[in-house]
Amino acid sequence: MIGIVFALAFILAADEKALTGVFSRPLVACAITGALLGNLQTGISVGMMLEVYALAADRGGFSLSHFSFVLASVAGTALAVRASSDYASVSTLTAALAAISAAVSYGSDILCTVLLPMARKAADKHAAGTVGALNLAGLLIRCVLFGACTAVIVSLGTDASAQISAITSRYGWALSACRAAGCLMPGVGFAILLRNLSVKEIPGALFAGLAVGIVFAALQMNSAGLAAAGCAGFAMASFSLGTKAEPVKEIKTEKKTVKGGDDEWWRE
């Protein structure tokens, strides 16, 4: 059973980020898990409950976060099948499993950041094949992490609920650190973009975007916020196109520690 659970979580974690994203939906993932473990009906029951939970979570602004349901779907169904219990027993575990999922997801993102300098070096040599291989390596890291965590949780058996509570209370700080660092890390990527887009010349656009973001984040409508910011951005761009253009200033950053000039300012 543990082998099947590992393989399923591995494949579904791959489907969630790459491929179609359909088989990793809670309803489908739980049905597949249930069918493979010999109890399709339990799988469908657990899947329906998790699907509704996932939709409710999406409405709450999770849709842009790392709220993965692969671990909860596979581990939840496997535990329900093993204990021959109904989906109600799994519902108590859902929140804890989703929290562990998020931490694993952020953890894999942080690990994959290590691959980025290698991808940049490959891009410098226009080696698209190497960039593709690094892309797959990142997927492999994620899938192995999800497979292993799901297998460990299912191996806990009937004590899973108590054991998970013990783990989250004992190592909660490590899971929280993964989530905090993973959540804040895109800030570095945004900083690179802001620098390269010469934000100093157009601070108004940044503040307009921040304002739109704050309003929609407060309303917990993250997806709608991105769409609205897109509209606002393109509207401002369209207005700017209608006005007389000023010559773009050359940005000169004084180099103190990095060799190579403007083109290589970011190099490690």
Place this chain on the structure above:
Amino acid sequence: MVAGIAKYRNTDEAFPLDKKILNKIAMRSFLAAASENAESGNSTGWTWAIAPGLAKIHENEDDLALAMGHHLEFVSCISPLSTLAMGIVLALEQQKADPQTIRGVRTAASLAAEGVGNALIRWILIPMLLVCFGTMIESGAVAGVILFAAVLLVCTVALRFWALRYGYSRGTRAAESLIRNRDSLERAARIAGVCMIGAAIVLLGSNSDFNVWLQGVNVSYIGTAIPGLCCALVTWLAYVLMAKKNWPVWRCVLLVIIIGILMAVLGGVTM
């Protein structure tokens, strides 16, 4: 040569991409979000997916390296609709628009496509399918689950191929008319890109389960935006350190990890 604010050496318009290459890019887009990293989102997969188009457009090797390099900056392409942004970006690449213009349009288009794609699939399509097949699924019929998966699969796959072609054809038409005034286009694209970054910093940084110290404020509406504002502060700090103090990227990444651990240890973030 990779990043920074360099320009393309060969600025002659390239031949349009044919159907074969567009289909190859659409097929590769399934793996575009495969490797998500904390710093630049799905940039590795995005660059690999559009690489056949870039190779066809940029015959000059230095230009190809520059193009692949700047596409490794932050981009998000989890939604199937992200191929729309790929099409628009490839249209600009074909016109040999300035990398600054492409950078701005890419950021704005990819993040907007992400928002619209999420809303389309998760808020409209999936609830609709659950309503249609809900009775079958609740009665335990496997056919309900199969139909749910099949319709969702067909819709998302079709959306990827359609959005890439639509984005490329519309982007080419728009770029042909706008590219004559390169300075205006560059400024407009940068405005759209920077506005989108401003929103994305707050929206991608905010998670309802990510509690910060200001627990008292968290009950109010603005409290839900506080995690996003934390991300905005980190972005500003990284920007200052990189642009003013010449910090390399790895040092900023390390600093953010330390900040994350400190927040967790001091109780700022809870499970």
